[in-house]
Amino acid sequence: MTSDNQHPGSTVITGIGELVSCESETPGATGPLSVITDAAVVYESGSGRADSGQADSGQADSGQADSGQAGSERADAGPRISWIGPAAAAPAADRQIDLAGRCLLPGFVDSHTHLVYAGDRSAEFAARMTGAGYDGGGIASTVAATRAASDDQLRSLLRQRIEECRRQGTTTVEIKSGYGLSVDDERRMLRLAREVSTETTFLGGHVVPPEARDNRAGYVELVRGPMLEACAPYARWIDVFCEPHSPHAFTEEESRAILGAGIAAGLLPRVHGNQLGPGPGAALAVEVDAASVDHCTYLTAVDIDALAGSSTVATLLPGVEFSTRSPYPDARRLLDAGVTVALATDCNPGTCNSSSVPLMIALAVREMGMTAEEAVWAATRGSAASLRRQDIGRIAVGARADFAVLDAPSYLHLPYRPGVPIAHHLAL
Ligand SMILES: N=CN[C@@H](CCC(=O)O)C(=O)O
Numbered sequence: 419m420t421s422d423n424q425h426p427g428s429t430v431i432t433g434i435g436e437l438v439s440c441e442s443e444t445p446g447a448t449g450p451l452s453v454i455t456d457a458a459v460v461y462e463s464g465s466g467r468a469d470s471g472q473a474d475s476g477q478a479d480s481g482q483a484d485s486g487q488a489g490s491e492r493a494d495a496g497p498r499i500s501w502i503g504p505a506a507a508a509p510a511a512d513r514q515i516d517l518a519g520r521c522l523l524p525g526f527v528d529s530h531t532h533l534v535y536a537g538d539r540s541a542e543f544a545a546r547m548t549g550a551g552y553d554g555g556g557i558a559s560t561v562a563a564t565r566a567a568s569d570d571q572l573r574s575l576l577r578q579r580i581e582e583c584r585r586q587g588t589t590t591v592e593i594k595s596g597y598g599l600s601v602d603d604e605r606r607m608l609r610l611a612r613e614v615s616t617e618t619t620f621l622g623g624h625v626v627p628p629e630a631r632d633n634r635a636g637y638v639e640l641v642r643g644p645m646l647e648a649c650a651p652y653a654r655w656i657d658v659f660c661e662p663h664s665p666h667a668f669t670e671e672e673s674r675a676i677l678g679a680g681i682a683a684g685l686l687p688r689v690h691g692n693q694l695g696p697g698p699g700a701a702l703a704v705e706v707d708a709a710s711v712d713h714c715t716y717l718t719a720v721d722i723d724a725l726a727g728s729s730t731v732a733t734l735l736p737g738v739e740f741s742t743r744s745p746y747p748d749a750r751r752l753l754d755a756g757v758t759v760a761l762a763t764d765c766n767p768g769t770c771n772s773s774s775v776p777l778m779i780a781l782a783v784r785e786m787g788m789t790a791e792e793a794v795w796a797a798t799r800g801s802a803a804s805l806r807r808q809d810i811g812r813i814a815v816g817a818r819a820d821f822a823v824l825d826a827p828s829y830l831h832l833p834y835r836p837g838v839p840i841a842h843h844l845a846l
């Protein structure tokens with residue numbers, strides 16, 4: 419390290435085993451990870467205000483309904499990376515963090531979660547493990563439990579889950595509504611989610627709630643009208659469960675109508691699609707220039723061609739296939755076609771009650787034909803792309819100082835040591 423400190427308020431990270439920057443810009447592909455050895459990283463501390471979807475236990479926008487339309491990459495005062503280079507040339511800094519040979523990666527970006535809920539569906543999971551199927555019907559029980567919970571109960575559960583994410587190396591979390599399904603309960607979910615992340619998604623179009631089963635059209639109009647109006651101030655994104663194989667979810671026409679209203683209100687679209695069988699979700703996502711179509715368990719060749727020629731990311735959620743005993747999506751086919759692939763947990767009480775991005779990486783490598791490099795890229799840079807973010811998911815000058823550190827020398831240990839808690843958020 420050089421002796422003159424040119425960076426007041428700075429911290430230098432040394433002793434890095436492998437520095438995984440995820441800096442590949444290969445268009446439409448999960449290219450090389452850019453692994454550097456003998457490197458050091460300097461970041462400048464900001465005011466400490468986390469304002470961009472960080473999994474920060476509650477410092478973001480507490481209670482403020484500042485419009486999601488402003489996007490989430492706006493300037494904020496959080497710590498930023500200011501220097502990366504050979505360890506021997508690292509500038510002096512106010513503080514030093516010595517990783518003693520551990521691997522440093524961008525903090526994981528979990529671009530698909532449903533973390534605001536109450537209740538427990540472990541019995542539904544157990545039934546599936548002995549042969550029961552999944553069609554989204556169990557969502558109603560979470561809606562009932564969530565409606566019955568107080569704000570304080572939901573806030574406490576949410577914050578415990580955010581802390582669980584951070585402990586496993588996740589630094590940005592997208593959070594959906596969708597277990598309220600009334601104007602007040604959807605707004606409440608998003609208001610609470612906005613306390614901990616700006617990557618908040620209005621999912622009034624999750625399923626038709628039990629009280630509206632005889633009036634689907636009326637429910638769609640509620641979602642597109644008063645519910646959207648109440649929720650838009652707390653949301654950046656609009657999502658819909660477009661799934662003809664579920665009687666509870668929405669058709670192509672209903673989904674198009676819901677997304678169209680959200681876009682007109684200034685929200686950015688994303689889609690739950692092609693989860694339970696082939697369907698219109700992926701094509702609709704491309705049609706509306708959605709940032710992401712999520713699940714992609716059943717895609718046709720036409721879907722894959724459409725995705726490859728679009729800016730829509732295919733977000734794969736292998737924890738869902740694991741927890742619903744379903745076939746895994748064909749990641750290899752997507753990657754070989756040039757589709758940008760993201761990996762996320764879908765953490766929710768029904769189809770995948772895991773917040774572990776390292777588990778998703780291990781499943782992607784073991785079950786979906788992804789290399790370790792592709793899987794780590796997909797869980798960082800790919801997930802950032804699915805949120806249309808450049809300031810996260812990479813270790814680069816100017817990016818947020820969001821880091822995951824492994825109790826291991828190499829990123830290869832993520833799939834190599836499944837279920838072992840080696841990944842952590844690096845406390846700054
Ligand atoms: N598919 C729709 N929604 C969630 C599951 C929600 C639930 O079953 O509670 C998902 O992404 O898998």
Ligand SMILES: [Zn+2]
Nearest residue numbers: 530532690764
């Ligand atoms: Zn989901």
